[in-house]
Amino acid sequence: MAKEFVEKITSMDDDFAQWYTDIVTKAKLADYSSVRGSMIIHPYGYKIWENIRDELDRKIKQTGHENVYMPLLIPESLLQKEKDHIAGFAPEVAWVTHGGEEELQERLCIRPTSEVLFGEYYKNVIHSYRDLPKLYNQWSNVVRWEKTTRPFLRTLEFLWQEGHTCHETEEEAVEETEKMLNVYASLCEDLLAIPVIKGKKTEKEKFAGATFTYTVESLMHDGKALQTATSHFLGDGFAKAFGIEFLNRDGNLQTVQQTSWGFTTRIIGAMIMVHSDNRGLVLPPKAAPTQVMIVPIASHKEGVLDHAYEIKNSLKDSVRVEIDASDKKPGWKFNEYEMQGVPLRLEVGPRDIEKEQVMFVRRDTGEKRQVSVHDLKSEVEKLLADIHDELYKKASLYLKEKTLIAFTLADMENFLREDNYLIQAMWCGNKDCENEIKEKTGATSRCIPFEQESIAETCVCCGKQAEDMVYWAKAY
Amino acid sequence: MAKEFVEKITSMDDDFAQWYTDIVTKAKLADYSSVRGSMIIHPYGYKIWENIRDELDRKIKQTGHENVYMPLLIPESLLQKEKDHIAGFAPEVAWVTHGGEEELQERLCIRPTSEVLFGEYYKNVIHSYRDLPKLYNQWSNVVRWEKTTRPFLRTLEFLWQEGHTCHETEEEAVEETEKMLNVYASLCEDLLAIPVIKGKKTEKEKFAGATFTYTVESLMHDGKALQTATSHFLGDGFAKAFGIEFLNRDGNLQTVQQTSWGFTTRIIGAMIMVHSDNRGLVLPPKAAPTQVMIVPIASHKEGVLDHAYEIKNSLKDSVRVEIDASDKKPGWKFNEYEMQGVPLRLEVGPRDIEKEQVMFVRRDTGEKRQVSVHDLKSEVEKLLADIHDELYKKASLYLKEKTLIAFTLADMENFLREDNYLIQAMWCGNKDCENEIKEKTGATSRCIPFEQESIAETCVCCGKQAEDMVYWAKAY
Ligand SMILES: [Zn+2]
Ligand SMILES: [Zn+2]
Numbered sequence: 001m002a003k004e005f006v007e008k009i010t011s012m013d014d015d016f017a018q019w020y021t022d023i024v025t026k027a028k029l030a031d032y033s034s035v036r037g038s039m040i041i042h043p044y045g046y047k048i049w050e051n052i053r054d055e056l057d058r059k060i061k062q063t064g065h066e067n068v069y070m071p072l073l074i075p076e077s078l079l080q081k082e083k084d085h086i087a088g089f090a091p092e093v094a095w096v097t098h099g100g101e102e103e104l105q106e107r108l109c110i111r112p113t114s115e116v117l118f119g120e121y122y123k124n125v126i127h128s129y130r131d132l133p134k135l136y137n138q139w140s141n142v143v144r145w146e147k148t149t150r151p152f153l154r155t156l157e158f159l160w161q162e163g164h165t166c167h168e169t170e171e172e173a174v175e176e177t178e179k180m181l182n183v184y185a186s187l188c189e190d191l192l193a194i195p196v197i198k199g200k201k202t203e204k205e206k207f208a209g210a211t212f213t214y215t216v217e218s219l220m221h222d223g224k225a226l227q228t229a230t231s232h233f234l235g236d237g238f239a240k241a242f243g244i245e246f247l248n249r250d251g252n253l254q255t256v257q258q259t260s261w262g263f264t265t266r267i268i269g270a271m272i273m274v275h276s277d278n279r280g281l282v283l284p285p286k287a288a289p290t291q292v293m294i295v296p297i298a299s300h301k302e303g304v305l306d307h308a309y310e311i312k313n314s315l316k317d318s319v320r321v322e323i324d325a326s327d328k329k330p331g332w333k334f335n336e337y338e339m340q341g342v343p344l345r346l347e348v349g350p351r352d353i354e355k356e357q358v359m360f361v362r363r364d365t366g367e368k369r370q371v372s373v374h375d376l377k378s379e380v381e382k383l384l385a386d387i388h389d390e391l392y393k394k395a396s397l398y399l400k401e402k403t404l405i406a407f408t409l410a411d412m413e414n415f416l417r418e419d420n421y422l423i424q425a426m427w428c429g430n431k432d433c434e435n436e437i438k439e440k441t442g443a444t445s446r447c448i449p450f451e452q453e454s455i456a457e458t459c460v461c462c463g464k465q466a467e468d469m470v471y472w473a474k475a476y
Numbered sequence: 477m478a479k480e481f482v483e484k485i486t487s488m489d490d491d492f493a494q495w496y497t498d499i500v501t502k503a504k505l506a507d508y509s510s511v512r513g514s515m516i517i518h519p520y521g522y523k524i525w526e527n528i529r530d531e532l533d534r535k536i537k538q539t540g541h542e543n544v545y546m547p548l549l550i551p552e553s554l555l556q557k558e559k560d561h562i563a564g565f566a567p568e569v570a571w572v573t574h575g576g577e578e579e580l581q582e583r584l585c586i587r588p589t590s591e592v593l594f595g596e597y598y599k600n601v602i603h604s605y606r607d608l609p610k611l612y613n614q615w616s617n618v619v620r621w622e623k624t625t626r627p628f629l630r631t632l633e634f635l636w637q638e639g640h641t642c643h644e645t646e647e648e649a650v651e652e653t654e655k656m657l658n659v660y661a662s663l664c665e666d667l668l669a670i671p672v673i674k675g676k677k678t679e680k681e682k683f684a685g686a687t688f689t690y691t692v693e694s695l696m697h698d699g700k701a702l703q704t705a706t707s708h709f710l711g712d713g714f715a716k717a718f719g720i721e722f723l724n725r726d727g728n729l730q731t732v733q734q735t736s737w738g739f740t741t742r743i744i745g746a747m748i749m750v751h752s753d754n755r756g757l758v759l760p761p762k763a764a765p766t767q768v769m770i771v772p773i774a775s776h777k778e779g780v781l782d783h784a785y786e787i788k789n790s791l792k793d794s795v796r797v798e799i800d801a802s803d804k805k806p807g808w809k810f811n812e813y814e815m816q817g818v819p820l821r822l823e824v825g826p827r828d829i830e831k832e833q834v835m836f837v838r839r840d841t842g843e844k845r846q847v848s849v850h851d852l853k854s855e856v857e858k859l860l861a862d863i864h865d866e867l868y869k870k871a872s873l874y875l876k877e878k879t880l881i882a883f884t885l886a887d888m889e890n891f892l893r894e895d896n897y898l899i900q901a902m903w904c905g906n907k908d909c910e911n912e913i914k915e916k917t918g919a920t921s922r923c924i925p926f927e928q929e930s931i932a933e934t935c936v937c938c939g940k941q942a943e944d945m946v947y948w949a950k951a952y
Pocket of ligand 2: 903904905906936937938939940
């Protein structure tokens with residue numbers, strides 16, 4: 001039975017992309033729809049998103065932000081107001097040209113992001129330094145006309161939050177940019193057990209219209225990097241384009257300083273590719289819809305089901321616990337909840353009742369052990385915390401093992417020819433070198449990390465004086 | 477000062493539409509955007525929506541439903557599968573014709589509702605009676621190309637939830653349709669203090685593609701009715717169009733029976749037009765972002781601010797309480813929070829500290845009274861509950877007063893010539909009479925109420941044998 005089930009998943013060593021798709025569909029997270037590049041998020045996948053969203057929403061509000069809602073559609077003339085922005089997004093927006101039977105006088109695009117809508121709004125509502133800062137956030141869907149798509153990782157439409165703020169000074173806005181990057185980093189690490197590297201994007205990789213972009217990057221099981229979230233310091237670029245001015249404390253007109261930052265359903269793809277294995281999904285406990293699944297053994301025997309429900313009741317105030325009392329075989333259930341990545345399984349059988357104990361099985365390590373029902377509540381809490389820590393430790397170790405130092409372009413080419421790695425290498429700051437590295441190795445600059453190490457004096461590509469240590473990798 | 481502020485709102489007796497718009501903008505709920513018919517929901521308006529949404533989401537989950545997410549875009553061919561549905565929605569959908577620089581081979585519409593997406597999905601995932609019922613819900617934005625729009629009431633884009641369920645039997649599906657109508661009704665009454673009339677729509681007014689539509693209707697301050705939420709029994713119309721079949725308990729192929737039901741941001745418009753007055757918004761306490769606003773009086777005097785914060789702390793675990801410690805004048809604050817509809821204001825001044833008391837002012841009745849700080853917590857809870865009850869009672873009384881019985885079409889014409897009323901009148905069931913009534917009086921059939929009263933034997937319009945008592949009104 002076990003074998004039968006496991007056979008259905010492609011091994012990640014054979015075909016990583018297929019392994020990923022298998023997990024997405026077989027763990028019932030999402031599915032393809034008849035709309036190219038758009039996905040259907042199943043209840044199980046959506047519950048994970050709700051857990052992530054609720055925790056992030058709490059953090060966003062805790063840091064003083066308020067939620068608002070802006071329109072889905074953007075008039076073409078509005079999108080064109082900031083030149084770098086439209087240049088970046090024009091190739092990937094969807095255009096509405098007809099409303100009902102009528103052709104529109106001006107095309108409307110479906111928002112790919114909402115800087116211009118917030119820009120126009122802020123121009124109308126900000127007049128004095130007393131109106132600042134404005135700390136707004138929006139939960140919404142956006143559309144980007146991607147050519148190649150994969151569930152969660154890159155979809156035509158995705159769900160996200162986008163923060164948009166206005167400040168009196170550059171200093172304050174930069175501080176906000178950092179603060180929100182740290183919120184994202186702690187969400188990845190504390191909720192999802194995903195270790196991240198914090199840093200700054202290069203000019204080439206920054207957001208269209210930003211002064212600079214901060215990013216949190218993480219490393220997937222196949223050695224490719226994934227940009228997990230970004231936080232942009234917009235400077236006064238959008239503010240000047242939209243005329244967002246205020247009377248400052250000295251009574252003079254001044255342009256605001258802005259930030260924007262976003263976190264998307266893409267994170268679910270990252271979570272899969274960081275933690276899961278060849279038996280299916282592995283969920284970090286804090287994001288898991290069901291943290292503990294109770295499987296009754298020989299449930300037709302007297303007392304077993306009652307005992308299982310008692311155990312559920314004793315746990316339900318402290319963890320998200322379910323019981324599968326269906327008539328399916330225990331073996332089927334074991335496989336199913338391993339596939340679904342439920343962090344902890346409790347088995348309750350006739351002999352366990354006598355001995356006043358329960359068998360637990362950890363999804364991450366497979367560890368199996370008896371525990372007294374009297375210690376169960378504290379033991380389960382401890383185990384879930386431990387699973388989180390172990391997942392984080394394992395992923396951190398993997399990140400460390402897969403990080404290589406390159407001194408020359410030849411090093412990088414060698415490293416990346418047959419496999420994927422995260423590469424640390426020095427860079428002169430010139431875009432030509434960035435382009436050459438990409439061309440020769442397939443790797444892009446992931447970030448200039450805040451934690452710098454001086455590996456060498458010279459650029460890995462051109463040999464000239466280096467400015468920064470940069471992380472490079474093939475990326476999603 | 478008070479006068480100055482109040483002057484800014486148009487009286488509802490002078491111009492009801494302008495009064496409504498004034499409240500929406502001056503209470504900072506929403507604003508117009510540069511996108512025709514789309515609104516910007518401000519933080520204050522969005523917090524109200526969050527309170528409503530969270531409570532409805534809780535009820536939807538409590539009744540066994542799970543959240544999912546379907547695509548925003550629908551291929552034209554998919555929308556056309558159910559003929560009544562496309563006929564109803566074709567005139568009001570927005571069409572995407574270009575993705576990036578490319579013209580699409582098939583147009584995509586922005587979902588006006590998602591029956592067809594769920595239809596296609598259910599066809600793929602339902603195979604056996606064991607897969608039923610399917611009880612799914614989605615929180616999303618939809619677009620309908622309305623010609624005339626007003627914030628919350630009728631907008632190009634709105635936020636909502638849409639439930640979509642599949643069942644083995646007609647009986648079960650009809651029961652679900654009723655259950656969800658009752659969820660909506662109790663949300664209106666218990667959370668928003670809005671009395672509703674539950675009933676069935678006529679054939680003419682039902683949802684495009686449904687077998688029948690249940691509705692909750694409520695009456696606005698101007699005597700017009702508003703359809704607050706609807707729940708549709710879809711029968712097997714969509715299921716046949718999409719081929720949603722399952723092996724039933726007898727081993728035969730059978731078509732599923734479906735429902736759909738929705739609740740939108742429109743409810744905020746209803747809430748305004750049922751409770752508010754000429755001094756601004758009046759919020760039902762359970763939906764209010766701030767339930768209690770503390771205004772310190774002579775806050776420069778020793779101890780006042782400390783005392784105000786102490787009071788806030790003593791209340792903050794049981795109610796949503798804020799304090800306005802800004803340097804604005806108390807009079808300005810009084811007006812502002814009346815405008816914003818905060819249910820209860822507490823005034824804390826130097827003399828109150830000595831006497832260990834606080835002054836409260838109710839937003840709904842204007843009642844002003846001293847209360848001992850020692851009784852404050854229980855008194856505040858009691859007052860908020862009382863405000864809810866009073867709002868509900870007042871609205872119910874108004875509904876009763878504005879309901880008239882008509883025996884002839886001439887009655888209806890007379891009643892509705894100069895003013896708006898909810899009219900009870902008998903109807904034969906013929907669409908021609910419905911059309912004639914609309915033509916002569918401007919009123920549409922709101923619903924055939926579940927609670928029937930036999931007013932007369934004959935139809936108010938044609939004089940033939942009557943089938944049902946129907947509520948008629950001009951409507952939003
Ligand atoms: Zn170089
Ligand atoms: Zn008639």
